[in-house]
Amino acid sequence: MANAKMVLDKDYRIAEVDPRLYGSFIEHLGRAVYGGIYEPGHPSADDQGFRTDVLELVRELKVPIVRYPGGNMVSAYNWEDGIGPRDERPRRLELAWRTIETNQMGTNEFADWARKAGTEVMMAINLGTRGIDAARNLLEYCNHPGGTYWSDLRRQHGYAEPHAIKTWCLGNEMDGPWQVGQKTPDEYGRIARETAKAMRLVDPDIKLVSCGSSNSSMPSFPEWEATTLDHTYDEVDYLSLHQYFGNHANDSQNYLAFTMELDRFVDTVIATCDYIKAKKRSRKTMMLSFDEWNVWYHSTDADRKLEPWTEAPPQLEDVYNFEDALLVGGILISFLRRADRIKMACMAQLVNVIAPIMTENGGEAWKQTIYYPYAHASVFGRGVSLQPLITSPKLDTQDFTDVPWLESATVYNEEEATVTVFALNRHLSETLTLDAHLGGFADYGIVEHVVLENQDLKAVNTAGNATVTPHNRGRSELTEGHLQAQLNPASWNVIRLRRQGAGGAQ
Template structure:
């Protein structure tokens, strides 16, 4: 069958600046949940384990993603976590009931080990403190342990544990999803806002140079959204730097057109939180701007049923192990582009999570590791999305779906790296049957030439990757070409993720 072709266009100009992209937009997340830690990043009995028990095959895949910052140790888990359990001699660490996911936490891996692992993969740490069952005292002691040079009880204890130099962790989350009834120590916005304020004040006395993230709503469907953000910021505005956003999507109804349009909801979520932050800014007559940390985002729905079968109080069971398909990769690419188009306010983000648990990287205990379908758009945007985010002017045919109207078939984001003299155009074609003849106006980038047109495509929207069988992987056979008058012409295939890279001629 010969597929139909439709036409779309994009105008790109150097002057259409959104913002410099904070590289922390490409962060990720490791929680003590399922096999993210044990059997994921840490497996001392594995043939690929290094001297500290970290899997070298996993580290190699993480390095390919160039992840700049990783959130730890939770997540829901942090709201009943005692950080002291995870430091000191391993043989003295207690086993605990982990209440969020109802497993046994052995505490073989803790703060110091995670910091050591993060350095090996060239990532900074975004640390979360427990504001569920604990509060000010535990948080300020934890910060002292991590960041104070020495000469005090907690900093000297770190030295006793073999870490002479401070970890110098500069981003700290004040709790996790405190609006959720499922959270141990769930709090109203007033309760949480007061505790977060006082905790943040104490932490800043220990280390004035840290950045603090306040909890926002767990998702847009929460009945308290966006009032939770507003009330929280009423209390914490002067002490925090960011407010968090969390959002997961799924295709439970098997309606791909509607599924691929869900970034319209993500865009609305971001705009609503920005408006709420700026309302409180105006109300307080403040000159300070609160930015956004989208520190949990991904597709999450495939594993829901199997997770209900897990035996409680087991150690590192296979939880939340979504096996991602091709259409999931398309949505992940669109989610990344949505955040890029808000790079002026979304400064940090964490794909949740990094290994095994709703993750781009999967492993077998004792066996191999491989890239899920979502690995590729995440890698592309992390590698080529460094620079200045430009606002693309897109003209595209549109469609209506079950929940959304006027959804453009062509979704796009653009990043210009002036120092490297590189321009990257990310393009998603949402059309499930038709190719798109795409014209991109790049006349303001005189002297640039196309160096690569990467395409991720597959005829089966449900195709998945497994160990040794990478059914969904990118190729560089896209047909984008540059005409003499500064126009890129490309035939963008149906349901495809595209990365068109340009560089100035030497």
């Protein structure tokens, strides 16, 4: 049995974890909206047509913020189509995914859904086919109290109080040739800067996200970041990152090492941001919004066979397996270990479309395998991310060398007197013993050791058949701040500690 060591102290602080690190995404794509969060004829639908079975699963995740309405879709979207009486809303060709958009769900309805889900809205604006005017009007409609054209129109639509949406994305993936209204770096930088200036005149309290590269493989990465930030640095609060992963080669050990590629991506973006900070002699540090991330590759072949111009087809409906859940856990660990710079992140997406929650039209809703590490991190990963000093055995894979068996992050919640150790043993066949010295936590005890494991890396969950679920029979001991834990091969582990005598939910 191999051994890994970890030294941790409550004073080794990376940063406070921003709860928005556990955000998600709903785009008008496939069945994310229609058949996902909104299905008026469903047995569980409430008086607004929202599926309450889905709402319950979203609340369980404690999702703090949800990006809306896109995504690629937003770059040719007229937000005015989704307000006012439903029977007067136009049916449109949705160009990004080549479907029919009925506009039965729009800005006001999504704001209502978000309130019911206990989450905030991260609103994206169209900088593909539109620009400054549409953006400022949408912001006025959403956030201004009244007495103007657009705010009074919202009131006429039945919403006397502003939606008070505070986080806004300045377009989506504007470097991508697939994007309607693709921009060069200078074109995007200028329109984003001028739009940001106008929006802040409407509401000075908003937070703005500038588009980064669509992914780390773009030929213009990271020059896109450097050029666009040269324009936008003084006007925005966050730079976006997007990245998806897939086991295309069916090499599971190599697949679980993709977090190393993710770490390099984040480090490069941070270095680029800091270069522009130095160039501008700025005192502001640019924070990151990783507002699209997930596994995405299972549905690729099926999506090629879909007929265009249909309503809410089953697009991007990846059925996730156990190894996907392990990688998602590793990604969340990576985010926690960069909590000093990554302040927001959105798992893309939330329901049906590359999502932790799946539904049947008229039928059940259930948890995919990736639901569990996402839920564990969101529920238990609130507090201060601590800096672990880790010594781990390593392995080599097809694309990576010196891959640690152990990936781990720890979150300390002083107010609740809890410590949560997230640990991934990415070795497929070897058990790992974790020997951890937790400085300052001598009076803590183990609440539970949750494990997600399965003998079949390709095991999936389906309606009525939850093959991959966590258990709390993990083997660990804590004595006077010395933690010993057994991490089974290919396992996701959540070891929860609490100060002895402290109250709170178990």
